[in-house]
Amino acid sequence: MAMPKTTQPRDLTLVLSGPEERLQLVLGQPGPDGLTLLASRQWTVPGQSVRFLVPGLKSVLDEFGLDTSVLGRIACVRGPGSFTGLRLVLAAAEGMAAGLGLPLAGLDYLPLLATGPGPLLAGPLHVLTYARRGLVYMQSFSCPTLNEIAPLDALTLEQAKKHMADIGTEAHLMGTGLRKNPAFFADLTQAEPGYVLLDAASDNPAPERLLAAAERAAFSGESIEPIYVRPSDAEANLDQIAAKRGLDPEEARKKLEALSRA
Numbered sequence: 001m002a003m004p005k006t007t008q009p010r011d012l013t014l015v016l017s018g019p020e021e022r023l024q025l026v027l028g029q030p031g032p033d034g035l036t037l038l039a040s041r042q043w044t045v046p047g048q049s050v051r052f053l054v055p056g057l058k059s060v061l062d063e064f065g066l067d068t069s070v071l072g073r074i075a076c077v078r079g080p081g082s083f084t085g086l087r088l089v090l091a092a093a094e095g096m097a098a099g100l101g102l103p104l105a106g107l108d109y110l111p112l113l114a115t116g117p118g119p120l121l122a123g124p125l126h127v128l129t130y131a132r133r134g135l136v137y138m139q140s141f142s143c144p145t146l147n148e149i150a151p152l153d154a155l156t157l158e159q160a161k162k163h164m165a166d167i168g169t170e171a172h173l174m175g176t177g178l179r180k181n182p183a184f185f186a187d188l189t190q191a192e193p194g195y196v197l198l199d200a201a202s203d204n205p206a207p208e209r210l211l212a213a214a215e216r217a218a219f220s221g222e223s224i225e226p227i228y229v230r231p232s233d234a235e236a237n238l239d240q241i242a243a244k245r246g247l248d249p250e251e252a253r254k255k256l257e258a259l260s261r262a
Contacts, residue, residue, distance in 0.1 A: 179200060
């Protein structure tokens with residue numbers, strides 16, 4: 001009996017995600033019903049994306065006897081999230097796209113997270129991811145349609161609490177902001193029993209969700225514009241940093257602006 005013929009993968013979509021501690025790499029291949037998952041890898045390596053991303057992609061392609069010539073496009077989560085993580089992953093995506101002549105697309109992180117549990121829920125869904133100590137990124141959606149009901153913002157915990165109260169006393173909450181601030185959200189749900197905290201399984205997008213977002217994205221030859229929402233810690237504390245190094249804060253600010261434009 002003849003063995004069925006296999007089709008050599010080609011025109012693959014590579015999706016990269018690293019706005020938080022989890023680094024994700026997904027390969028999708030085109031099919032009659034859209035992109036299907038070929039392979040995925042993930043590592044929990046905060047601040048070390050460069051060590052794992054390119055070797056990880058090579059390892060995955062090697063398993064199939066392929067090289068980067070089979071890639072057709074690259075999508076990358078553009079934030080918000082860790083400034084270091086975003087810059088490293090976006091730089092890797094830009095470098096590969098330039099070297100291979102591939103189009104790029106940026107994916108917004110919080111709407112992407114909402115696509116996991118959101119279609120199975122009803123009512124408001126607040127996505128809260130960790131920004132830094134006492135600060136979260138927050139964006140709210142109406143489920144199951146996932147229409148935005150509150151825009152993306154960087155908020156203190158008390159500000160986030162007020163924003164949620166303005167929308168209503170019944171909602172689902174998700175994201176790493178809950179995990180990094182357990183006492184605050186435990187007290188919040190005790191005071192507001194209509195708030196339901198989703199577990200950590202929703203904190204990172206599934207490979208299929210990343211592929212689905214890439215399939216909806218608009219690819220082009222332009223660079224991906226990152227979403228930062230708030231100033232970096234260096235920018236926010238520039239005066240103190242400059243003073244400690246014996247620099248004039250105004251001169252340091254001018255140098256930072258020049259570097260940002262470079």
